Amino acid sequence: MPQQPQAVLKDLKAKKFAPIYFLDGEEPFFIDQITDFIEKNAIAEHERGFNQVILYGKDSNVGLILNNARKFPMMADRQVVIVKEAQSLTDLGKEDMQKLLISYVQNPLPSTILVFAHKYKKLDGRSALYKELDKKTVYVRSEKVKDYKLTDWIEGFIKETEHSIDSRAAQLLSDSIGNNLEVLSNEIGKMLINFREPTKITSEHISKYIGINKDYNNFEFLKAIGFKDVVKANQIIHYFIQNPKANPVIPMFSLMFNYFTRIALIHQAKKSGANEQQLASLLGLPPFVVKEYMVASRNYNLGKVIDVFGYIKEADLRFKGVDSGSLSEAENLRELVYKILH
Numbered sequence: 001m002p003q004q005p006q007a008v009l010k011d012l013k014a015k016k017f018a019p020i021y022f023l024d025g026e027e028p029f030f031i032d033q034i035t036d037f038i039e040k041n042a043i044a045e046h047e048r049g050f051n052q053v054i055l056y057g058k059d060s061n062v063g064l065i066l067n068n069a070r071k072f073p074m075m076a077d078r079q080v081v082i083v084k085e086a087q088s089l090t091d092l093g094k095e096d097m098q099k100l101l102i103s104y105v106q107n108p109l110p111s112t113i114l115v116f117a118h119k120y121k122k123l124d125g126r127s128a129l130y131k132e133l134d135k136k137t138v139y140v141r142s143e144k145v146k147d148y149k150l151t152d153w154i155e156g157f158i159k160e161t162e163h164s165i166d167s168r169a170a171q172l173l174s175d176s177i178g179n180n181l182e183v184l185s186n187e188i189g190k191m192l193i194n195f196r197e198p199t200k201i202t203s204e205h206i207s208k209y210i211g212i213n214k215d216y217n218n219f220e221f222l223k224a225i226g227f228k229d230v231v232k233a234n235q236i237i238h239y240f241i242q243n244p245k246a247n248p249v250i251p252m253f254s255l256m257f258n259y260f261t262r263i264a265l266i267h268q269a270k271k272s273g274a275n276e277q278q279l280a281s282l283l284g285l286p287p288f289v290v291k292e293y294m295v296a297s298r299n300y301n302l303g304k305v306i307d308v309f310g311y312i313k314e315a316d317l318r319f320k321g322v323d324s325g326s327l328s329e330a331e332n333l334r335e336l337v338y339k340i341l342h
Contacts, residue, residue: 002134002141005030012037017078018138019108024087024118025142029181034140035082035117042080042113051079057088062097066104069114078111086118098129105136145181147258148284150174157185158201161192165201167286172203175219176212178251211246213239218252222259226296230341237337241330249329253316256340259296260308266297267305311339 008021012034021038023031043051051073055065065083073079083089091097108114122141123130133139145153151170158165165173177184191201191209199205207214214220216239224232240247262283269282280290300308315336319329 002139005034005140005142008034008138008140009037012041017042017113019110019112019114020105020133020137021113021115021140022118022123022133022137023116023140023142024122025140026120026122027142027144027181028119029185030140030142031117031119032182035084035115038080038113038115039082043076043078047073047076048080050074051076053079053081055081055083057083057085058090060089061091062089062101065114066100069104069112070109071112072109073111078113080113080115082115082117084117086116087121098127102129102132105132108136145179146284147174147179150179151286152284153181154184154188158188158192162198163192163195163201164198166203167288169201169203169206171286171289172206172212172214172217172219173210175222175255176217216240218247218255221252222255223292225256225337225340226259226263226292226299228299228341233337233341234334237330237334240333244329249319249333250316252333253312253319256336257309257312260300260305260312262293263297263300264302264305266293267302270297308340311336 017038021034023034025031039052039054053068055068060083065081068081071079086092092101119142123133151167151174154170154173155165155167173184173188177187187210191205194209203214206212216236221233221236221240223229224236240252262285265282266279269279274282276287276290276294279294280287283290283293285293315332318332
């Protein structure tokens with residue numbers, strides 16, 4: 001079974017290095033995190049000139065990589081060979097090259113740390129290469145963080161920095177930035193450099209240092225819709241329209257679709273007598289957010305929710321130019337919200 005990125009990083013920080021790392025999957029953040037750590041920490045800086053080789057998939061082949069991996073380190077205990085963008089290796093899919101790589105995997109040079117950063121793609125789980133890598137190497141499959149797990153990831157990421165974050169602030173980051181972990185971690189990093197002592201991050205901190213308005217953001221927008229607060233919803237739309245670069249329209253459709261999907265799940269779960277704690281587990285949301293969804297479920301019966309899915313689909317198609325007429329992006333969004341609220 002592939003290993004979890006966090007477990008591998010923990011071993012690396014404890015200076016437990018393995019001869020081969022094969023990192024693949026759709027989420028590049030964890031692949032980059034592990035690769036960067038090995039590049040910067042596996043050998044001393046003064047040894048890297050002779051004992052660290054960085055190759056790129058589009059300029060390399062399996063034979064070249066293995067020739068480098070089989071070399072002995074110069075005046076050092078180990079050498080590092082890193083293959084970045086390994087998904088671009090044109091011969092990795094060839095049977096004879098896979099056999100060559102399998103042969104090395106079965107008997108790697110102990111003084112070499114060989115890293116394959118195979119981003120955005122997964123190896124075929126039925127292949128002999130995958131099975132051998134899974135058995136004999138540190139094999140990491142880097143998966144996208146699901147939307148419903150994103151606040152947990154944010155809390156864990158910030159905890160590793162010895163800071164903490166309250167649930168509402170984590171939800172604000174999740175709803176406003178989404179699950180692009182590179183962007184999310186960069187924004188969090190820029191914020192945290194402002195604190196010398198361990199700090200509990202709040203919505204006010206996010207507003208001040210990241211620039212996400214604590215009153216006019218995706219989280220408050222969805223809450224206004226759920227509570228059928230017509231005035232607040234329109235105020236936020238007006239703010240979004242005035243700041244289009246920070247608040248693009250297309251992600252709004254996905255956010256609203258996910259929001260009403262959760263309301264539909266609540267209607268379904270309530271039929272079986274689920275309580276708030278069970279709903280929080282089902283939706284993957286903190287309890288305070290579930291309470292707000294409960295209000296929304298009372299404001300939107302299941303029939304209305306189904307209608308809303310239709311409204312969102314129509315608005316999305318209009319945005320893409322289908323039957324859009326003369327509606328602007330702003331008018332399209334206003335019309336969608338009007339249909340939902342009335």
